[in-house]
Amino acid sequence: xxxxxxxxxxxxxxxxxxxxxxxxxxxxxxxxxxxxxxxxxxxxxxxxxxxxxxxxxxxxxxxxxxxxxxxxxxxxxxxxxxxxxxxxxxxxxxxxxxxxxxxxxxxxxxxxxxxxxxxxxxxxxxxxxxxxxxxxxxxxxxxxxxxxxxxxxxxxxxxxxxxxxxxxxxxxxxxxxxxxxxxxxxxxxxxxxxxxxxxxxxxxxxxxxxxxxxxxxxxxxxxxxxxxxxxxxxxxxxxxxxxxxxxxxxxxxxxxxxxxxxxxxxxxxxxxxxxxxxxxxxxxxxxxxxxxxxxxxxxxxxxxxxxxxxxxxxxxxxxxxxxxxxxxxxxxxxxxxxxxxxxxxxxxxxxxxxxxxxxxxxxxxxxxxxxxxxxxxxxxxxxxxxxxxxxxxxxxxxxxxxxxxxxxxxxxxxxxxxxxxxxxxxxxxxxxxxxxxxxxxxxxxxxxxxxxxxxxxxxxxxxxxxxxxxxxxxxxxxxxxxxxxxxxx
Ligand code: GLN
Numbered sequence: 001x002x003x004x005x006x007x008x009x010x011x012x013x014x015x016x017x018x019x020x021x022x023x024x025x026x027x028x029x030x031x032x033x034x035x036x037x038x039x040x041x042x043x044x045x046x047x048x049x050x051x052x053x054x055x056x057x058x059x060x061x062x063x064x065x066x067x068x069x070x071x072x073x074x075x076x077x078x079x080x081x082x083x084x085x086x087x088x089x090x091x092x093x094x095x096x097x098x099x100x101x102x103x104x105x106x107x108x109x110x111x112x113x114x115x116x117x118x119x120x121x122x123x124x125x126x127x128x129x130x131x132x133x134x135x136x137x138x139x140x141x142x143x144x145x146x147x148x149x150x151x152x153x154x155x156x157x158x159x160x161x162x163x164x165x166x167x168x169x170x171x172x173x174x175x176x177x178x179x180x181x182x183x184x185x186x187x188x189x190x191x192x193x194x195x196x197x198x199x200x201x202x203x204x205x206x207x208x209x210x211x212x213x214x215x216x217x218x219x220x221x222x223x224x225x226x227x228x229x230x231x232x233x234x235x236x237x238x239x240x241x242x243x244x245x246x247x248x249x250x251x252x253x254x255x256x257x258x259x260x261x262x263x264x265x266x267x268x269x270x271x272x273x274x275x276x277x278x279x280x281x282x283x284x285x286x287x288x289x290x291x292x293x294x295x296x297x298x299x300x301x302x303x304x305x306x307x308x309x310x311x312x313x314x315x316x317x318x319x320x321x322x323x324x325x326x327x328x329x330x331x332x333x334x335x336x337x338x339x340x341x342x343x344x345x346x347x348x349x350x351x352x353x354x355x356x357x358x359x360x361x362x363x364x365x366x367x368x369x370x371x372x373x374x375x376x377x378x379x380x381x382x383x384x385x386x387x388x389x390x391x392x393x394x395x396x397x398x399x400x401x402x403x404x405x406x407x408x409x410x411x412x413x414x415x416x417x418x419x420x421x422x423x424x425x426x427x428x429x430x431x432x433x434x435x436x437x438x439x440x441x442x443x444x445x446x447x448x449x450x451x452x453x454x455x456x457x458x459x460x461x462x463x464x465x466x467x468x469x470x471x472x473x474x475x476x477x478x479x480x481x482x483x484x485x486x487x488x489x
Contacts, residue, residue, distance in 0.1 A: 021053045168227075241459060
């Protein structure tokens with residue numbers, strides 16, 4: 001059972017073969033056994049988890065089960081929850097308790113899910129390795145000397161090692177898809193505006209989007225279906241987003257007639273040759289399943305990382321100005337005056353990567369530089385969007401590697417922010433364009449998992465899910481799990 005998918009657990013719960021309390025106990029036991037090794041969870045309250053599971057069993061005995069009845073789901077420490085602390089893995093929010101639940105947390109509760117705890121992440125979601133967490137690094141269950149990706153690395157490691165069957169992450173530049181790829185699980189970033197951002201601690205508001213991290217494509221669809229919907233309290237949540245039958249989208253078993261775009265800019269020298277070979281093999285498999293592979297070009301991809309590292313830090317510098325020692329979070333001891341209180345509180349509370357982003361963003365937005373940097377980056381963003389619009393006139397979906405490399409060693413890139421930033425070279429353009437993107441396992445390179453990324457037109461998560469479900473059904477990568485944690489590799 002621990003490595004079962006969410007939908008398999010759902011079947012066992014509805015047949016009466018098991019109960020939500022038994023399921024919760026199983027995962028709580030695994031967290032107790034393995035979390036010290038992985039540091040995937042930064043907060044867990046077993047009594048509260050069991051109480052939710054008991055309430056779910058009671059609900060099931062009296063009513064029809066809700067869509068996620070009794071299913072354990074962990075959430076990244078970026079989601080505000082009334083229960084337990086919400087710290088965004090930053091010292092500036094140490095012991096912060098949110099006054100309300102994020103909209104997606106409310107929706108998970110309404111769907112009957114059992115919230116398991118808070119998962120580790122890069123501080124304020126800034127990073128690709130979960131090494132900037134104020135609560136210690138998180139480790140990859142496939143090789144604990146390596147990173148689990150980031151920034152949703154705790155969610156990824158927890159699912160990969162079956163400390164929970166599913167988790168929520170957020171993705172600003174790749175933080176769901178890249179950790180999913182390097183830990184061998186499936187993760188979906190929905191279209192920007194599909195899922196409410198209310199109560200999700202803001203990093204870069206025009207890019208941030210929440211989504212599921214699971215073992216299978218169908219599990220992603222189950223969770224996404226429960227968390228989407230217009231939220232009048234998030235101004236960027238879209239009111240008339242086209243509805244999708246999330247589960248039906250996963251029923252496709254072949255790819256007959258599907259036009260898959262293969263962008264030449266995502267298969268380049270310099271990427272890991274074994275990663276490239278795995279993804280090329282995956283595309284061959286899609287061809288066997290009836291798809292047509294069409295060579296395309298997304299020429300502005302090469303500018304996406306540079307544009308992102310102006311836009312995301314600019315928005316972050318504005319969003320993080322609220323941590324000033326006054327209203328919430330850390331306040332320094334014995335300030336001399338107000339300015340000393342602001343500067344020392346922020347200096348003590350933020351880690352160095354967060355400071356680097358705030359400084360870069362404040363610089364890019366400052367008078368005299370705004371046009372040269374921020375405005376220019378926004379223009380590049382439009383070009384990136386136009387590339388995708390043109391491509392989707394020719395193809396239904398686009399397939400690429402999720403990451404150019406497999407999980408790297410802990411500490412390998414911490415002294416070199418630029419090479420760290422390049423980890424997201426294949427995921428960032430999708431955020432700039434606001435499109436849906438999914439990563440699923442497609443093989444191994446250097447004995448480590450490789451991710452295949454599917455990108456769809458805006459609001460067409462169904463296209464992405466269908467393609468991924470057909471590929472998943474024809475391969476056996478999702479059945480692999482790390483042997484050191486009791487799985488089958
Ligand atoms: N790694 C990217 C960054 O550091 C993306 C992070 C994210 O998606 N939250 O900004």
